[in-house]
Amino acid sequence: MTKVSFVFDGDTITIPNTADELELMIKGRNVFLEPPGIAGAHTQQLGSELTTLTIGCDLDMGDWTRAGDVLDGEVFFEMIHKLPTIPYVAVTVPEFHAVMNMTLQSATFRLVGGSKQAHRSLRLEFIEYYAKDPATDTYLQRFGIT
Amino acid sequence: MVVDTAQKNMKEIIDAYYTAANVKEDNGSTNATVICAFDWPNYPLSRVFIDKGVDAVISVGQARSQALVDTDLAPYGYIEKVPVTLATMDKTGITGVKLLRQLEAEVRRIFEAQPGTWNVSIRKVSGSTPKTQRLGAFYLYSEEYEIEYKRDLL
Numbered sequence: 001m002t003k004v005s006f007v008f009d010g011d012t013i014t015i016p017n018t019a020d021e022l023e024l025m026i027k028g029r030n031v032f033l034e035p036p037g038i039a040g041a042h043t044q045q046l047g048s049e050l051t052t053l054t055i056g057c058d059l060d061m062g063d064w065t066r067a068g069d070v071l072d073g074e075v076f077f078e079m080i081h082k083l084p085t086i087p088y089v090a091v092t093v094p095e096f097h098a099v100m101n102m103t104l105q106s107a108t109f110r111l112v113g114g115s116k117q118a119h120r121s122l123r124l125e126f127i128e129y130y131a132k133d134p135a136t137d138t139y140l141q142r143f144g145i146t
Numbered sequence: 147m148v149v150d151t152a153q154k155n156m157k158e159i160i161d162a163y164y165t166a167a168n169v170k171e172d173n174g175s176t177n178a179t180v181i182c183a184f185d186w187p188n189y190p191l192s193r194v195f196i197d198k199g200v201d202a203v204i205s206v207g208q209a210r211s212q213a214l215v216d217t218d219l220a221p222y223g224y225i226e227k228v229p230v231t232l233a234t235m236d237k238t239g240i241t242g243v244k245l246l247r248q249l250e251a252e253v254r255r256i257f258e259a260q261p262g263t264w265n266v267s268i269r270k271v272s273g274s275t276p277k278t279q280r281l282g283a284f285y286l287y288s289e290e291y292e293i294e295y296k297r298d299l300l
Binding site: 002094 | 214215216217218222223268270296298299
């Protein structure tokens with residue numbers, strides 16, 4: 001079993017499951033100029049966007065607490081609160097063989113009732129923490145692909 | 147050693163929270179004799195209802211299981227559906243249908259009061275099916291409840 005994990009404030013946090021969703025999006029930053037009178041457009045490459053990682057978890061299953069926590073997923077409350085002093089964490093995403101510095105952008109806790117679908121879920125949005133000239137890093141170094 | 151199965155877990159919940167005073171004989175004052183047991187005992191129903199003097203049976207069956215699969219393709223939990231069959235008969239001082247309704251209310255009450263705990267195990271009544279049947283000269287008044295049990299890896 002390979003699970004998404006990261007190190008926060010000295011603790012290695014392993015996310016018990018990513019059953020609802022695991023989406024890694026890499027995206028170019030392209031601008032399309034569309035002057036009148038031409039077919040198509042002029043494309044200008046302006047580099048690349050920050051990578052986003054979206055994780056949807058089944059919060060019902062697995063251990064979501066650290067020692068002393070009273071709330072499942074409590075670490076994410078602390079991460080959001082401490083963003084000014086701990087702006088990013090190194091996130092390991094085994095499915096993509098990647099280790100990237102990422103900032104927690106949002107954590108959404110969701111409880112759903114109903115006779116069939118009652119469950120709790122957690123949606124995490126991370127965004128890459130990176131700003132370099134692409135000539136200084138290879139893509140393997142940037143995304144930590146090994 | 148008894149393996150920790152969904153079947154065993156459901157029986158333990160019923161045994162722990164069943165309240166005998168909620169299921170009465172027709173006179174309204176005497177508690178009915180009710181047993182909770184695993185399904186497929188190695189003796190016939192006549193032994194239960196006649197020889198042993200049992201008035202009603204809560205039979206806990208074997209679970210149907212469905213794995214919850216993570217994005218790394220490894221199961222991270224299971225949804226297990228456990229059939230719980232209630233059965234009564236007409237006897238002296240007992241109207242089987244009345245007793246079945248009381249038993250049904252009691253089983254519902256147990257699972258309404260004990261839904262489990264998030265991220266450990268979640269239990270809920272997902273439905274019921276009438277199972278009343280005629281056995282020769284007798285009616286076996288019966289209803290099958292399905293208890294859905296979402297459980298973590300052992």
